[in-house]
Amino acid sequence: xxxxxxxxxxxxxxxxxxxxxxxxxxxxxxxxxxxxxxxxxxxxxxxxxxxxxxxxxxxxxxxxxxxxxxxxxxxxxxxxxxxxxxxxxxxxxxxxxxxxxxxxxxxxxxxxxxxxxxxxxxxxxxxxxxxxxxxxxxxxxxxxxxxxxxxxxxxxxxxxxxxxxxxxxxxxx
Numbered sequence: 001x002x003x004x005x006x007x008x009x010x011x012x013x014x015x016x017x018x019x020x021x022x023x024x025x026x027x028x029x030x031x032x033x034x035x036x037x038x039x040x041x042x043x044x045x046x047x048x049x050x051x052x053x054x055x056x057x058x059x060x061x062x063x064x065x066x067x068x069x070x071x072x073x074x075x076x077x078x079x080x081x082x083x084x085x086x087x088x089x090x091x092x093x094x095x096x097x098x099x100x101x102x103x104x105x106x107x108x109x110x111x112x113x114x115x116x117x118x119x120x121x122x123x124x125x126x127x128x129x130x131x132x133x134x135x136x137x138x139x140x141x142x143x144x145x146x147x148x149x150x151x152x153x154x155x156x157x158x159x160x161x162x163x164x165x166x167x168x169x170x171x172x173x
Contacts, residue, residue: 038107045110048110049081050078053083056140056147061074061083061084061101061151062074064099064154064155070087070090070092071087071088072086082102084099084100093161095158097116098116098117099115099117099154100115101113101147105135107135108134108135108136110132110133110135110138112130112132112133112143113128113130114128116153116157118158118161121157121160123157125160126153131143131146
């Protein structure tokens with residue numbers, strides 16, 4: 001067997017495995033997905049992710065940044081479907097902190113992941129959370145509530161940094 005035919009044979013076997021997996025994953029009553037359907041799904045996801053980031057995530061992260069004088073500008077990586085915000089240490093808040101929201105997908109589902117970090121933080125706080133949607137039936141209201149709830153939880157956790165300081169330290173400028 002020539003090297004080219006060996007590669008072609010391997011490609012055929014890989015494609016058969018992929019197709020068998022797609023068939024099993026699709027389950028009864030679901031259409032098989034070919035390259036055109038996969039491209040259409042990816043395009044649909046790209047539009048949805050950009051819309052969600054621009055309409056729901058960025059405005060809320062920007063508002064959060066405006067609420068703290070020690071914040072950096074919101075970092076928008078729309079092509080990576082990720083938005084993040086860093087808060088520098090300050091006298092009032094002696095911790096480095098940040099939040100990030102990322103939107104990911106597979107063929108059928110969209111996952112919105114929220115990540116928070118507060119360093120150092122002696123108390124426990126919610127570091128990660130995620131919500132999933134069917135790509136065919138996204139829910140703007142659930143997304144909005146999820147992002148707002150996670151940001152409020154982050155602010156509540158972050159405020160404990162200031163509240164955990166001795167009163168004499170917190171009053172110094």
